[in-house]
Amino acid sequence: MPIERSYRDEIGREREYEMILILTPDVPATRLKEIINRIIETIEKKNEGRVLLLETWGKRKLAYPIKKRREGIYYYWRIIGHGSMVSDIEKYLRMSEFVLRFFALRLEDNVDPASRPSDVTPEVLKQAADLEYVSSRGRKEEEPVAQESETREEAAEKAPETAEKSAEETTEASSEGSDNKEE
Amino acid sequence: MSEKKRRFGRRKVCRFCADPTLVIDYKNPQMLKSFVTIRGKIIPRRITGTCARHQRELTTAIKRSRMVALMPFTSVD
Known part of the structure; x- marks a missing residue:
C-alpha cells in the first residue's frame, strides 16, 4: 500500500514529530513489549x-x-515520517488498554530525512520494551526533563546502563521505587 | 492625571526576554510551575511581567503540559 502524503509535503521531505506516551504502571511485561514493538513496526515497516x-x-x-x-x-x-504514520500509531494506541495517554506533536514540516540522523540503537529500543529496565528508571522526584542540552540526553542514556545494574543492589533506589507502589 | 499616578516598586521585565537561554517547553513542568498559582491556574502577565509573546507561548506550554499529566489542571495542595 502506498504511503499517504499530504499535498503540502514537498517531494522527498518528511515531517518530524515528537510524542509522549504514558502507559499504566501495571502493564504486564509481554504486553509492554508488544506495544513498543508494534509502535516501532508501525513507524518503520508500515510507514517507512x-x-x-x-x-x-x-x-x-x-x-x-x-x-x-x-x-x-x-x-x-x-x-x-509522513502524516499517516501518526494517525496509524494513534489508531493503535487508542485501542490499547494499557495506554493512559498519548500526545503527538508536529515539530517541523518538510524536513529533509537525511538531515536527521537517528542515534537510536536496537539496544535502546529493546530496553524500552523491557519492563524490568523501565521500572528501574523510576522517577527521581521532579527531575527536570531533558530538553535543554544534548549532552544531558546523552548522559541520561549512558547512565541507565550502569544504573540498571546497581539498582538491584542499592537500597536507595529500590526503596524509592517501593514507596510509590505502596501508596 | 497620569502624572499623579505613582508606580510602586520597580518595573517588571519579561523573564524570557531577559534570558534568551530560557526555553519554554511543555516537557519541563519545573520551569512552568513558577507561572501558575498553587491551585494550578495560569498567572496573568500583569502579575508576572511576561511579555505578550512569551505569555502566549507559556500558555500553550502549560496547557500541553496538563494534557500529558505533567502539570495539574487544578490542585488544592
Missing part, C-alpha cells in the same frame, strides 16, 4: 518512517489521576 530518539523516562507521578492510576510509565519519542 524512523525513530530519531526514544527516551524512557520511566515511572512518574501523574499530576492528576488518569483511569484511577496515580503513576504512569512515560516515554518520549521523536519520529520522522
Whole structure:
C-alpha cells in the first residue's frame, strides 16, 4: 500500500514529530513489549518512517489521576515520517488498554530525512520494551526533563546502563521505587 | 492625571526576554510551575511581567503540559 502524503509535503521531505506516551504502571511485561514493538513496526515497516530518539523516562507521578492510576510509565519519542504514520500509531494506541495517554506533536514540516540522523540503537529500543529496565528508571522526584542540552540526553542514556545494574543492589533506589507502589 | 499616578516598586521585565537561554517547553513542568498559582491556574502577565509573546507561548506550554499529566489542571495542595 502506498504511503499517504499530504499535498503540502514537498517531494522527498518528511515531517518530524515528537510524542509522549504514558502507559499504566501495571502493564504486564509481554504486553509492554508488544506495544513498543508494534509502535516501532508501525513507524518503520508500515510507514517507512524512523525513530530519531526514544527516551524512557520511566515511572512518574501523574499530576492528576488518569483511569484511577496515580503513576504512569512515560516515554518520549521523536519520529520522522509522513502524516499517516501518526494517525496509524494513534489508531493503535487508542485501542490499547494499557495506554493512559498519548500526545503527538508536529515539530517541523518538510524536513529533509537525511538531515536527521537517528542515534537510536536496537539496544535502546529493546530496553524500552523491557519492563524490568523501565521500572528501574523510576522517577527521581521532579527531575527536570531533558530538553535543554544534548549532552544531558546523552548522559541520561549512558547512565541507565550502569544504573540498571546497581539498582538491584542499592537500597536507595529500590526503596524509592517501593514507596510509590505502596501508596 | 497620569502624572499623579505613582508606580510602586520597580518595573517588571519579561523573564524570557531577559534570558534568551530560557526555553519554554511543555516537557519541563519545573520551569512552568513558577507561572501558575498553587491551585494550578495560569498567572496573568500583569502579575508576572511576561511579555505578550512569551505569555502566549507559556500558555500553550502549560496547557500541553496538563494534557500529558505533567502539570495539574487544578490542585488544592
